[in-house]
Amino acid sequence: MPSHELTASRDEADAAGAGAVRLDHVTHRYGRGGEALTAVGPVDLTVPAGEFLVLVGASGCGKSTLLRLIAGFEQPTHGSVRVSGTGPRPGRTAGVVFQTPRLFPWRTVRGNIDLALRYAGVDRALWPRCRAELLGRVGLEGTEKRRVWEISGGQQQRVAIARALAAENPLLLLDEPFAALDALTRERLQEDVRRVTDRTGRTTVFVTHSADEAVFLGSRIVVLTRSPGTVALDLPITLPRGDIGAEELRGSPEFAELRTHVSHAVKAAAAA
Numbered sequence: 500m501p502s503h504e505l506t507a508s509r510d511e512a513d514a515a516g517a518g519a520v521r522l523d524h525v526t527h528r529y530g531r532g533g534e535a536l537t538a539v540g541p542v543d544l545t546v547p548a549g550e551f552l553v554l555v556g557a558s559g560c561g562k563s564t565l566l567r568l569i570a571g572f573e574q575p576t577h578g579s580v581r582v583s584g585t586g587p588r589p590g591r592t593a594g595v596v597f598q599t600p601r602l603f604p605w606r607t608v609r610g611n612i613d614l615a616l617r618y619a620g621v622d623r624a625l626w627p628r629c630r631a632e633l634l635g636r637v638g639l640e641g642t643e644k645r646r647v648w649e650i651s652g653g654q655q656q657r658v659a660i661a662r663a664l665a666a667e668n669p670l671l672l673l674d675e676p677f678a679a680l681d682a683l684t685r686e687r688l689q690e691d692v693r694r695v696t697d698r699t700g701r702t703t704v705f706v707t708h709s710a711d712e713a714v715f716l717g718s719r720i721v722v723l724t725r726s727p728g729t730v731a732l733d734l735p736i737t738l739p740r741g742d743i744g745a746e747e748l749r750g751s752p753e754f755a756e757l758r759t760h761v762s763h764a765v766k767a768a769a770a771a
C-alpha cells in the first residue's frame with residue numbers, strides 16, 4: 500500500500516476512534532433467488548470507541564450474522580461496515596470469542612496463548628510477561644501446563660477470552676460466550692469481562708439473548724427485532740461502572756427495573 504494511503508487510513512482511524520464501529524444501512528442476505536433469506540437489516544449503528552454494546556434478541560434474529568459482519572467474516576449484501584474508519588479484516592480487526600471456545604484441545608493452556616501471541620506478532624522475548632498478564636486478567640494463574648481437555652468449560656472459555664485479548668486490537672467481539680456455562684461460572688465470567696473491558700478501555704460488542712446479562716454488562720443495549728434483525732430499541736445503561744461490587748449492582752432496584760424493561764422489549768421485538 501502506498502504510504503499516503505496508509506496515512507489516510509490512520510487519519511480515518513483517529514477520527515473514528517480506534518475500535519469504533521459504524522454500520523451504514525447494512526443488510527445481509529444468505530443464498531440467492533428463491534432460496535434467499537434476509538438475515539439482517541437494514542441496520543444503522545454507530546459504536547463509539549470504548550463503548551460496551553450488548554446486542555440482544557431472540558434466537559435467529561441475526562445477532563451472530565451482525566457480529567460476523569463486524570469481524571469481516573461476512574460481507575454485507577448492501578451498506579457498509581467500518582471499524583476504526585476502515586473495512587474490517589477477518590482475524591485482524593477484532594478479537595473474537597464464540598459460544599464454544601475454539602481452542603486446540605491437545606495443547607496446553609500456555610500453548611494456546613502462545614499461538615495467539617505469535618499470530619499477533621508479539622516479540623517472543625515478551626511472551627512470558629504477556630502470557631502471565633493475560634492469564635492473570637482472566638483468573639487462570641497456575642494453569643499454564645494443563646491441557647485444554649483437562650480443564651473445565653468455564654476455564655476453557657477463559658482461555659478463549661485471554662486469546663482474544665492477546666491480539667491487543669481495540670475491538671472485542673463476543674457471541675453468546677457464556678450460554679453453555681452453569682449459572683455460577685457465568686456470573687463470575689460476566690464480572691471478569693466487565694472489569695477487563697473497563698480497565699483496558701476496549702470497544703466491545705457482546706451478543707446475548709439474556710436481558711439479565713445485557714443489563715449487567717452493557718454501557719448500551721440494542722434490542723433487535725426478529726429476523727431480518729433491525730434495531731428495535733437503543734438504550735444507554737447508566738449503571739455505575741469501575742470498581743463496583745457485582746452483588747450490590749445485581750441487587751439494586753435500578754438493575755431490576757432495567758432488566759424488566761429490556762426483557763419486555765426483547766419479547767415485544769420478537770413478536771412484532
Ligand code: ADP
Pocket residue numbers: 529530536537538556557558559560561562563564565726
Ligand atoms: P442469531 O445469532 O440471532 O440466532 P443468526 O445470525 O445465526 O441469528 O441467523 C439469522 C438467520 O440467518 C437465521 O434464520 C439463520 O437460520 C440464518 N443463517 C445464519 N447463518 C446462515 C448461513 N450460513 N447460511 C444460511 N442461513 C443462515
Ligand code: MG
Pocket residue numbers: 562563564674
Ligand atoms: Mg447466534
